[in-house]
Amino acid sequence: MDSIIVEGNGPLSGQIPISGAKNTCLKLMTAALLSEEPLTLTNVPRLSDIRTLSTLLESHGCEVALLQGGRVMVLSAREITNRRADYEIVRKLRASFNVLGPLLAREGEAIVSLPGGCAIGARKVDLHIMALEKLGATITLEEGYVHATAPDGLTGAVIEFPFVSVGATENALTAATLAKGTTVIRNAAREPDTVDLAKCLVEMGAKISGAGTSEITVEGVDRLHAATHQVIPDRIEMGTFMIAPAICGGEVELLGGRRDLLEAFCEKLEAAGIDITETEAGLKVARRNGAVRAVDVTTAPFPGFPTDLQAQFMALMCTAEGTSTLEETIFENRFMHAPELIRMGARIDVHGGTATVTGVKGLTGAPVMATDLRASVSLILAGLAAEGETTVARVYHLDRGYERIEEKLSAVGAKISRVKADG
Numbered sequence: 001m002d003s004i005i006v007e008g009n010g011p012l013s014g015q016i017p018i019s020g021a022k023n024t025c026l027k028l029m030t031a032a033l034l035s036e037e038p039l040t041l042t043n044v045p046r047l048s049d050i051r052t053l054s055t056l057l058e059s060h061g062c063e064v065a066l067l068q069g070g071r072v073m074v075l076s077a078r079e080i081t082n083r084r085a086d087y088e089i090v091r092k093l094r095a096s097f098n099v100l101g102p103l104l105a106r107e108g109e110a111i112v113s114l115p116g117g118c119a120i121g122a123r124k125v126d127l128h129i130m131a132l133e134k135l136g137a138t139i140t141l142e143e144g145y146v147h148a149t150a151p152d153g154l155t156g157a158v159i160e161f162p163f164v165s166v167g168a169t170e171n172a173l174t175a176a177t178l179a180k181g182t183t184v185i186r187n188a189a190r191e192p193d194t195v196d197l198a199k200c201l202v203e204m205g206a207k208i209s210g211a212g213t214s215e216i217t218v219e220g221v222d223r224l225h226a227a228t229h230q231v232i233p234d235r236i237e238m239g240t241f242m243i244a245p246a247i248c249g250g251e252v253e254l255l256g257g258r259r260d261l262l263e264a265f266c267e268k269l270e271a272a273g274i275d276i277t278e279t280e281a282g283l284k285v286a287r288r289n290g291a292v293r294a295v296d297v298t299t300a301p302f303p304g305f306p307t308d309l310q311a312q313f314m315a316l317m318c319t320a321e322g323t324s325t326l327e328e329t330i331f332e333n334r335f336m337h338a339p340e341l342i343r344m345g346a347r348i349d350v351h352g353g354t355a356t357v358t359g360v361k362g363l364t365g366a367p368v369m370a371t372d373l374r375a376s377v378s379l380i381l382a383g384l385a386a387e388g389e390t391t392v393a394r395v396y397h398l399d400r401g402y403e404r405i406e407e408k409l410s411a412v413g414a415k416i417s418r419v420k421a422d423g
């Protein structure tokens with residue numbers, strides 16, 4: 001397995017282009033299963049998660065063609081040839097569980113393995129199942145697979161989630177597009193990913209209103225048609241790279257960056273003393289002088305502070321002036337980066353869902369282990385701020401979600417390189 005080597009860095013300067021959003025693109029790809037006609041996606045990120053989901057879609061009979069060096073993807077599901085989503089693929093990423101809604105809505109049956117993804121908590125699927133049952137599906141759990149049937153099709157219903165689930169909202173949304181009648185999804189996720197999915201479904205002919213609010217209404221239609229849709233910028237990649245100049249000093253412009261996708265995070269970064277300016281090309285982030293201040297953070301569904309940026313923010317807080325409290329409310333096991341940061345000299349106490357971070361004068365490079373996607377990148381950020389060399393092992397997690405990360409960070413002056421497993 002490859003490793004990444006990072007050396008402590010001075011100020012960064014330059015531009016980083018932001019790729020299309022992984023978590024959005026994956027859900028858009030599942031929508032292709034709803035129609036016999038092709039869905040063309042542009043601004044597709046080149047990531048292993050995208051390749052893994054392509055393989056899964058191909059296993060259902062969907063043709064996946066990549067154009068323009070992988071930036072454009074044409075998905076044609078003329079015919080569904082297989083309704084079973086295999087454990088060997090689904091275990092690799094959580095989003096693959098979202099083939100369930102589209103397969104069930106189109107075929108009246110889907111057999112999908114319980115998902116995997118980052119080991120950051122129990123990550124149940126009861127809300128997905130509840131939502132599809134409301135739409136009239138019969139669901140059983142058979143040897144690790146969710147078997148859903150609706151031989152006469154799905155029927156619109158009121159689905160009320162007890163708390164926000166991005167994945168369950170999206171499974172309900174895609175399934176409801178082909179259900180008979182009206183579906184109302186209450187306490188729906190408001191994440192930009194969900195809004196972009198709804199937008200794409202509308203472009204495919206679905207009748208959806210209220211996306212971006214807590215109540216989404218879907219009028220079922222008989223069929224969806226061809227569409228072309230541009231994937232929104234990756235707000236998590238953007239937030240990650242905003243931390244780089246914050247932790248090293250300097251000024252970096254994020255090309256294609258959009259503040260509206262990350263308002264809560266931007267406010268916390270500003271409270272820590274970082275300058276953020278909207279430019280014509282995106283967002284400029286600078287730490288011109290002075291130390292970073294400690295700031296408390298609580299993760300929450302959108303528009304709150306994203307759980308996917310908690311690890312990176314913790315890396316920043318490790319060298320901030322003062323003590324900060326980071327509360328993780330989405331996942332019960334998402335502090336796996338803390339022990340690794342401690343190896344680099346950080347002072348962190350974790351109690352349940354709360355981490356208390358006391359800033360230290362400097363971190364020191366160390367060999368560390370990447371445990372999940374966002375944890376991996378937090379170690380790279382910490383490595384950029386540390387004295388000496390940090391080797392981050394097991395970086396396959398990183399390649400799931402960050403496109404050409406060494407290239408992008410090197411371009412702004414970071415000392416980062418990859419050691420290939422085969423030498």
Ligand SMILES: CC(=O)N[C@H]1[C@@H](OP(=O)(O)OP(=O)(O)OC[C@H]2O[C@@H](n3ccc(=O)[nH]c3=O)[C@H](O)[C@@H]2O)O[C@H](CO)[C@@H](O)[C@@H]1O
Pocket residue numbers: 023094121122123124125126127128129164165166167168191300301302306307308330331332
């Ligand atoms: C609300 C939230 O921030 N969701 C994040 C979550 O989406 P993802 O869709 O993976 O997770 P959910 O939004 O569904 O999960 C939110 C919470 O609900 C729980 N749950 C979920 C479904 C279910 O059927 N039963 C259940 O109990 C989960 O265990 C979790 O504690 O991880 C993604 C990848 O890190 C992030 O991009 C999303 O922003």
Ligand SMILES: C=C(OP(=O)(O)O)C(=O)O
Pocket residue numbers: 023092093094095116117118119308373374401
């Ligand atoms: C945790 C993530 O991915 P997954 O849901 O596939 O584990 C992520 O994108 O941060």
